[in-house]
Amino acid sequence: xxxxPKAATNTPKETARxxxxxxxxxxxxxxxxxxxxxxxxxxxxxxxxLDRQLLLRRSDLTAYAAVEHLVGLQxxxxxxxxxxxxxxxxxxxxxELSRLMxxxxxxxxxxxxSTIHTHTADDCLALRPLVQPARERELGYFRAGLxxxxxxxxxxxxxxxxxxxxxxxxxxxxxxxxxxxxxDPQALSLAARCRLPLVQVTPRGLWGRSGxxxxxxxxxxxxxxxxxxxxPDATVLRYLAAFGPASVKDMQTWAGLTRxxxxxxxxxPELVTFRDxxxxxxxxxxxxxxxxxxx
Numbered sequence: 433x434x435x436x437p438k439a440a441t442n443t444p445k446e447t448a449r450x451x452x453x454x455x456x457x458x459x460x461x462x463x464x465x466x467x468x469x470x471x472x473x474x475x476x477x478x479x480x481x482l483d484r485q486l487l488l489r490r491s492d493l494t495a496y497a498a499v500e501h502l503v504g505l506q507x508x509x510x511x512x513x514x515x516x517x518x519x520x521x522x523x524x525x526x527x528e529l530s531r532l533m534x535x536x537x538x539x540x541x542x543x544x545x546s547t548i549h550t551h552t553a554d555d556c557l558a559l560r561p562l563v564q565p566a567r568e569r570e571l572g573y574f575r576a577g578l579x580x581x582x583x584x585x586x587x588x589x590x591x592x593x594x595x596x597x598x599x600x601x602x603x604x605x606x607x608x609x610x611x612x613x614x615x616d617p618q619a620l621s622l623a624a625r626c627r628l629p630l631v632q633v634t635p636r637g638l639w640g641r642s643g644x645x646x647x648x649x650x651x652x653x654x655x656x657x658x659x660x661x662x663x664p665d666a667t668v669l670r671y672l673a674a675f676g677p678a679s680v681k682d683m684q685t686w687a688g689l690t691r692x693x694x695x696x697x698x699x700x701p702e703l704v705t706f707r708d709x710x711x712x713x714x715x716x717x718x719x720x721x722x723x724x725x726x727x
Contacts (some may be wrong), residue, residue, distance in 0.1 A: 472677060472706040472714060476725040483721050484674050486520040493521060495528040496552065499538055502674050503667070504549040504559070507540055510637055513550040530639035536654060540632040542625065545688035546570055548632070553654050560629040560650065561661040566688045567626040577616025578623055586612075590624035591649055598633045598646035601625075629658060668695045669702075669717065677706050677716035 472480075482488040486498060495517055499505060505513040514526045529550075532538045536553060543549045543559050546566055551559060571583075586608065593599055593607055605621040612620060624630070629650040635643035651657050664687075671683050680693050696703075696715055706714040716722070 469705045469707045469713065472708055472722075473725055474709055476722065477677060477708060477714070479723045479725055479727050480677060480716075480721070481675065483723050484676060488723065488727065490522040491520055495521065495524065496532055496537060499529075499532075499550060500552050500555065503670050504544065504551040504555060507548045507550040507637070514639060526639040530637075530641075533637050534634055539650065539653065540637050541629060541650060542567075544686060550637070556629070556631065556650050557654065557656070557658045558662075559667070561658055562664055562667060563688060564661065571623060571626050574616065574619040574622055577619030579615070581612050581615050581620070581623070583623060583627060586620065586623055587627040590628055594628070594630065594648045595652045598648045600644055600646055604647070664689070664692060664695045665699055668692065668699060672703070672715060672717050673720060676720055677714035677722070679708075679712050679714055681712075 479488065485502070486493070491498065493501065498517055498521055499513075505516050507513045514529055517524050517529060518526070529538070533540075533550075538550055538552050539556050540548055540550055541556050541560065543551065543556070543563050546563075571578075589608065589611060590604060593604060599607070601621045604624055605617045608620040608624065609615070609617050625647075630647040631650045631653050633646050633648055633653060635641040636645055637643075667687075668683065671686065672678060675682070675686065680696050683696075684690055684692050699715075702718075703715045704718050706716065708714055
């Protein structure tokens with residue numbers, strides 16, 4: 433009986449050689465693609481970004497549609513979102529955004545770059561899980577003050593407190609300190625903010641009104657659960673619609689996240705690429721507006 437010879441197996445050295453060759457070929461192909469990518473001058477890139485940001489000309493979008501298109505507005509203070517929309521929208525009245533906030537169609541919550549943004553309710557529930565890894569990293573900055581603290585229990589207690597009644601950070605801090613008297617008070621309240629999607633309830637944020645910063649969970653305020661964490665691919669496409677053409681690093685800086693390269697690579701067949709004057713690869717949506725540089 434003739435034995436069938438076993439297929440030759442690669443030695444570790446041969447496997448490493450093939451992996452190196454594959455990586456080299458991939459890098460070469462990428463370099464050639466970048467070299468062939470059209471050049472976008474600084475002014476052309478500027479015009480495109482201004483157009484996407486609704487700053488090249490005033491838009492007739494509603495306030496809600498603009499907040500959605502821009503994937504949120506920076507809102508560390510109360511008035512900047514109103515100023516941002518006034519600079520972008522035809523006939524904008526502050527009461528329009530204020531009504532949306534009062535109706536809970538838009539909310540104020542810590543998301544991108546661990547800063548407060550005004551988002552639509554849908555984006556609030558979708559984006560917060562996406563940026564949660566950044567909030568977990570933030571916990572590391574004050575981990576020393578949380579020695580002996582069970583963070584899962586802290587999150588559960590904090591959720592119960594703020595869903596029973598909106599709380600200020602001082603009130604939350606005081607309640608948590610009763611549970612962990614040896615912990616750093618500031619670290620306790622910040623840990624709650626990192627672990628939970630806490631929105632600022634109205635009247636905070638309303639036009640012409642004043643109100644202390646009181647917090648509850650997004651799920652409780654909006655009456656529906658947050659979306660489970662998902663691939664950032666859809667957010668990449670929305671980011672490019674509002675900020676493109678842009679590099680991977682541009683989006684990572686905007687979102688306060690790392691390791692978004694894989695999403696861009698998955699989406700590459702659906703996108704177009706350019707290079708800026710420094711040779712950096714830029715991605716964009718094929719049909720997105722890129723105005724004449726002389727605009």
